[in-house]
C-alpha cells in the first residue's frame with residue numbers, strides 16, 4: 001500500500017471547488033489523496049488526469065481504480081515539467097490544476113530508496129526511473145565545490161563546504177549510512193546537538209532536489225499550467241521549501257501584472273498582459289490540528305491563483 005496523508009486537502013478542495021462534469025489535473029498523484037477526492041466530486045461526467053514520475057504511485061492508483069471501478073481517472077507516468085507534451089487533448093482546457101511538491105511518505109519510507117537517513121538503503125533519491133543513478137553520480141563524482149554549492153543552495157546548509165570535503169574524502173559511498181557518517185564528520189559537535197531538525201536533513205534534502213531537478217521542473221510547469229487552464233480555472237501549488245515557494249510567488253506576481261519592464265524603462269516595451277488573479281495574498285499554512293495529526297504538513301505553504309477571463 002502506497003501510504004501518504006494528503007496535506008491541506010480541505011483547503012485545496014475549497015479553492016478548486018470541483019463540481020460535477022469538470023476536469024482537473026493533479027500533477028503529483030502520490031498516494032492519490034487529491035486525485036480520488038477530485039474524482040469523487042466531478043462524478044461520472046467529469047475527469048481527472050493524474051501524473052507522477054513514480055511508477056509505484058501509478059501502480060497503486062491503478063489498483064485502487066480497479067478495486068473501486070472508478071472510470072473517470074486517467075493515469076500518466078511522467079514529469080510535470082513536460083506537462084504540455086504529456087496531456088491528452090481532452091485535458092487542454094481544464095478547470096483546475098494542483099501540484100503538491102516534493103516526495104510522498106511512501107517514497108520516504110521505501111527501503112529500496114535512499115530518501116531517508118533513518119534507513120539503510122542505496123543512494124537513490126530519484127522520484128522515478130529517469131534519474132536512478134543521479135544521486136550516486138552527484139555524491140561520488142561531483143567536484144567538492146559543486147557538491148558544496150548544492151548543499152548550500154538547495155539545503156541552506158551552513159557547513160556545506162566542510163560536509164562536501166568529508167563526502168569527497170570518504171568516496172566511494174554506496175549507502176545512506178555511509179553518507180550519514182560523512183555528513184556527521186563534516187559538522188561541528190554543537191551543530192549536531194542543538195538543531196531543531198536532524199543534522200542530516202538539509203544535506204539529504206539538497207541531494208534530493210538536485211537529483212530530481214525539482215526547481216527547474218517547477219519553473220517549467222507554471223507557464224504550461226497557465227496555458228492549460230480555461231479562463232476562470234484555478235492553479236493551486238503546495239510547497240515545502242522556501243525556494244519553491246519563492247518561485248511560485250514570483251510567477252504569480254509577474255502574471256498578475258500588466259507590465260514587466262524594469263523601472264528604468266519609461267514606457268512599456270514588453271507588452272506583457274496580466275493573466276492571473278492571485279487568490280492567496282499570503283500563502284495558506286496548515287492549522288495546528290493538522291500539524292498534530294500529520295507533522296509532515298508543518299512546512300507546507302499553499303498558493304493559489306485564477307486565470308483571468310481574457311484571451312491568452
Ligand SMILES: C[S@@+](CC[C@H](N)C(=O)[O-])C[C@H]1O[C@@H](n2cnc3c(N)ncnc32)[C@H](O)[C@@H]1O
Nearest residue numbers: 006028030031032033034052053079080100127
Ligand atoms: C507530496 S507527494 C503528493 C501527494 C499527493 N498529493 C497525495 O495526496 O497523496 C509528491 C509526488 O509528486 C511526485 N513528483 C515529484 N516531482 C514530480 C515531477 N516533476 N513530475 C511528476 N511527479 C512528480 C513524487 O513522485 C510524489 O509522488
